[in-house]
Amino acid sequence: MRIGRAGILSAALMLTTSAHVGNRNVVFQGEAGSYPLTVVIRPPEVVPGLAEISVRVEGEGVERITVQPTYWTTAPEDGAPRPDIAELVAGTADLYAAELWLMTAGAYRVDVTVEGSAGGGVVSVPVTSIATTVLDLPPGLGWVLVGLTLFLFFGAITIFGAAARESVLDASETPDRRARRRGWVAMAIGGLVVAVTAFGGKSWWDSVDQAARSGLFQPLQVEAGAGTVGGVAVLDLAITDPQWLERGYSPLVPDHGKMMHMFVVRSDMGAFAHVHPVPVDSASFRVAWPDLPPGEYRIYGDVVHETGFAQTVVDTVVVDAEVVTSRRESSGASTAEPDPTGALATIAPDADDSAWAGSAVAEPDTGPAVATLPDGSTLTWVRDGSPVVDEPTTLRFEFVGPDGSPDGLELYMGMLSHAAVTRRDGAVFVHLHPTGTISMGSLGVLEARAEGDTTFRTNFGGPQGDYEFMRPELGGDGGEMPGMAGTDNAGVVEFPFAFPRDGDYTIWVQVKRGGLVQTAAFETTVTD
């Protein structure tokens, strides 16, 4: 067995901020009763902090919209405050806004309830609460504070002097030399005391600041490496994070049937894969290296913890020609070698794995962008101008089969389509579903807990597909996940999203037809 050393985390990848990389905003599309709605949640950067929630509702007769946060350890009936009413935003007819405090780090569920004449309902949106920044003191406020502090400092010294010099004199007396000297001594001693106090206060402040900065969320540290096992090319991912190794994290649970959804993106955006590594032991994952050319790859692994906490682990790996050659020779995961330890079972082929190499469809100045899929179908990005930073938008794609018909899309892991969005420098990576940015695994856990199901589920129970804790409703490619069809229109797949930063992006859209997962890639430039 030979495993190539992992690359070093690039600085851009360190910007990881949530279940995704470089993206904090949660966008969710669904239906509350008979009301279609889009929920955008902007979580705070500090904990505790204030999350901004906006809800856009379609349909007539909306009477009331409420939002309610529930922490993962508690149930709404006793652990959540009464719901807050989202107010209609002035100048709009269908946009409602509210603010919610997230008091603790960890997974929350925000329930959005719509009441209306057409029949209301509830949607649940998982939100990960983590501290990601420490705000710097704005210079203006800094100078105001410096000014006030100087006033307080010299004011205190003056008061010490006045107290010692003249406070005990009769009204008719004037301070004599001795009194004045007493005043100076008091000012000197008082000044020293105030200075020491101020210095102590500043070092206290510094220690709080340092603690806050070191307490900022960091995803689990991992180390990725590409190599060969039994003649088969593999990608290994080891969790090296001390907190994980000391069992400081809660175990992982599957997300639509997979313990990890890994996206492999070559640094030049010319190659992409969506694969599903399986556990080798409690701190390492393995997957057969997909059919991709050599190069430097960014690795993004989406995992969900038992608490509903979702995160993306990141690393960079250099894959050399030797690995790629061994893959070609072994043509995937078959091997003639004996397998006494069962290690090779971990690289059995997974029908949901898929790979793509080529060049993305460049963004046209106007009009739609059309990508041709391997089986001759086309996927057209119906664009409405270039996307704008932070503006909720719907990425809409229309599928047409080789026969000219929009029919024929099959469910891919329970939904019509999966998409991945990445900024060219790797600083942003988001795994999108037709419901938005949320992790379905996280939602499953939080909803199960809301129903009172707090069964402890061990994470690494056996070979893939045989976990006793696997939840059938989240399972492989069995059926449609609730609310996951995406749209009623045949051949149309939509992803609600808001780009978190400006820059050049690549969007990979994956659909399944004829049992084959097919990928289209589109370029776009997001403006501020």
Place this chain on the structure above:
Amino acid sequence: MAGGTRADARAAAIPWYLTAVLFASTSVIVGVIWDISWHQTIGRDSFLTPAHIAIYLGGIAAGIACGWLALKTTFGGTEEEKGRSVKFWGFRAPLGAWIAIWGAFAMVTSAPFDDWWHNAYGLDVEILSPPHVVLALGIMAIQVGALIMALSWQNRSGAEGERNRRLSFAYLYGAGMLIATFAVLLTEYTYPNDMHASPFYRVTAGAFPLVLFAVGRAGGMKWSATVAALVYSGLILAMMWILPLFPAEPLLAPIRRTVTHMVPPTFPLLLVFPAIAIDLVLARTGEGGRWKDWGIAAVGSVAFVLVFLAVSWFFSEFLLSPAARNYVFQADNNWPYTSSVGGWQHEFWNEDIAADGRITAGAFAAGAWWAIPIGIVSARAGLMWGNWMARVRR
């Protein structure tokens, strides 16, 4: 005022700005206790909660009253008025007014600092943070300013009678408010559950002899420290009995216990008993002196620690018992919505652990005896402060 004329009444009245700073002194501490209850009950707040308004109203009242006094004394004061003031950067006002003005500025400083602090590091859940300490310093400065203003009037007038009685009470009232601020700052160390552990005795010996000896020495009345301690107890009891009358519910998740009314503070510390002891020590020892005051501080510290230990030890057992879980004592009703229900509520939180890992009387004694030297230093500093306050005339 038996048979008093209007002139008598005017002569006996205390000046309006002294009333204003005493109001300020009350408003800030009432606001702080209210705000703590707010955070334990409701959690969610804004700049304009009633508790915050009470705090800032106190700062504004003190700042305006004393600022006006400074301008009037500087620009329109009689020779006599100027004579009973001290200089500050060319302006003149009584010393207490300057201290209160300084306090108002410290409060003004803390507001934007605190606001930024919440945005930078998250909404705080502790009482003690740097911006809160700046606020606390401002609050205490307003209270000390009120105290000194009352004292300087009392020390100047010297005469017996209605006015002196009123000024004395004004002073002791202000002292009671200051004691309440000390007690609130120490809340995290002074739950009934802490009272079988030595840190409680060390912390209280560090804080309370300072203020009780200062008040007792400067008061000029036989039971000064006792009256001030009674004022403190009255304020806390009033807050403790009034707050839970108001229905309220938590508005933040996660909620870990059911809270239906405003959470009251815990029953006041039984400072009245060591205060009686301190008044007796001061009455018996008479006039102080540089070295004699060390002796008084030593005797006083032992008296404070022993009396306070005796009453707190047994009273805390009562407060942790089911017998105290009623409206009068409000025991077990002081927990914030953020804390999980548990047996710890009714247990002593003992931190005195011997080398073998057990909680022992020896370990308690080894930790608790330090309260006496700490109390001596605290009492001696209080006597120094009191000696100066007894002579303040401006």
